[in-house]
Amino acid sequence: MTVEGYFEICVDQQENYHQIRFWHYFSHHQSMKHIVKILTLLMAISALWIGLLQTSILPHGHAWLLPIYFIVSLGCYGLLMVGVGLMTFPTCPREGVLLQQDIDEAKEHLKQKGIDINSN
């Protein structure tokens, strides 16, 4: 590794460090809007990515494709969560029957009390 390369890592780590500090500082404050949090997170990830591009730990072709992988995996995560959510969607068919019983009971009671609810 060249001296220059090493220097760049240092700068990069410092940058990351500052971003992490920034993150910690602001995430505990009301003033930081959520969009800023998300953008900060994205910036930190981008910095990491640029770092990887510079250092060539990964083959260059792969490193360039990382954002695509990231977006695709995010999409997969979303679809998976919706799919799992749909499959495990909690339903309660018995509640419909129970509610109807409660409604009949309530109607009976209200009729006895002389409250007119028939004309709806």
Place this chain on the structure above:
Amino acid sequence: MAEQEKERNKYSLIVPTYNERLNIALLVYLIFKHLPDVDFEVIVVDDGSPDGTQEVVKELQGVYGEDRILLRARPRKLGLGTAYCHGLKHATGNFVVIMDADLSHHPKYLPSFIRKQLQTGADIVTGTRYVKGGGVHGWNLMRKLTSRGANVLAQTLLWPGVSDLTGSFRLYKKSVLEDIISSVVSKGYVFQMEMIVRATRKGYHIEEVPITFVDRVFGISKLGGSEIVEYLKGLLYLLVTT
């Protein structure tokens, strides 16, 4: 200790209505049935229903007492958010419960809200349909799909800290509700979402209890194309303002 606290607490149930003549009567009966030894009042905020909802409420006052059922009507439809504000102004309890009049929020869950609050000291107890013991009845596949999609999107983007954002069956400490509601501007579905997201951001202690949700207006899709656009706009709005 908890018993003593229970003695002191008073719960104001705010129920906005519009043409809920039958439902409000059924709801009030079920509330009284399920809260036999709790100090509470029902505040009906009716937006000038033409179907005679207010007459029924007055009859109910005759049966249950004017101090237990309060009718705080408004001349015309003025929106859900302002209905809560209006009801809140007249609430005398130290806790406020917000629920729908159409019986999709069943009063049988009220004791579990109260119990959860007493056990945890939470600022807000919110009903959730998406955990064990909860559930939905009466939704078709499309409705479930949009609901799940909307939820995943909101969870990923907003990190709200609760599992059910658009449910509106909730118990609040009165001061907490007053604090949050003043900063909420959204309407419709997004209103409920904004309430809970703002509460999370302000660092309030929020607990969840499972509820079941029976949709009785089956077939009428409440989430059409324009609602989805409204929802996305609301999400974006919450991203940049909270």
